[in-house]
Amino acid sequence: MSKRQKLIPALLIFLFLSGVALVVTSRAGYETASYEVVKKDGSFEIRNYKSHVVVSTPMTGGEQNQSFGRLFKYISGGNEAEQKIKMTTPVFMPATGEGQTGEMQFVVPADVASSGAPSPSDPSVKLSKMSGGKFAVLKYSGRNGLEDRRKKLAELRTILAAQGLAPVGNPVYAGYDPPWTPGPVRRNEVLLRLP
Secondary structure: OOHHHHHHHHHHHHHHHHHHHHHHHHHHOOEEOOEEEEEEEOOEEEEEEOOEEEEEEEOOOOOHHHHHHHHHHHHOOOEOOOOOOOOEEOEEEEEOOOOOEOEEEEEOOHHHHHHOOOOEOOOOOEEEEEOOEEEEEEEEOOOOOHHHHHHHHHHHHHHHHHOOOOOEEEEEEEEOOOOOOOHHHOOEEEEEEOO
């Protein structure tokens, strides 16, 4: 094996690790919805979330990119104040059923929410409040398609049943990374509210 052939695998590993570092550090640069971890066991957590203001838009069928685009336009100045607003994490996707997402939400940064978030210019984009409370959460990586969401939701329900905990309401899915992030390093979550 030539010296060049030996260098290629090392270069590929270096590029992959550099990409992972870039994703993790860029994810860390965003304000995140405020919560406190009450219990942790591997990728399972119970968290207490504070209430937070969200900007949301409907997400039906396969229109995830369109929904993201409408919300991104809002934070890019497409609001009545023409105010640019920083991106936050995660992008929440409350579900209407087992894995079916009904809308997409961006969390409004705390400083913007406290001073009064500007009204959206697009009538399909709304400001609202996501109520705080206790949530069971399962973290996972991957592309987060419908089957992935259903599988992880079933896994979270199994964990909760084993602990004698009964969730209330529909699940909420959360994504922390931009769409170009490789599946193995993506951070996704499924959340279920606890009484």
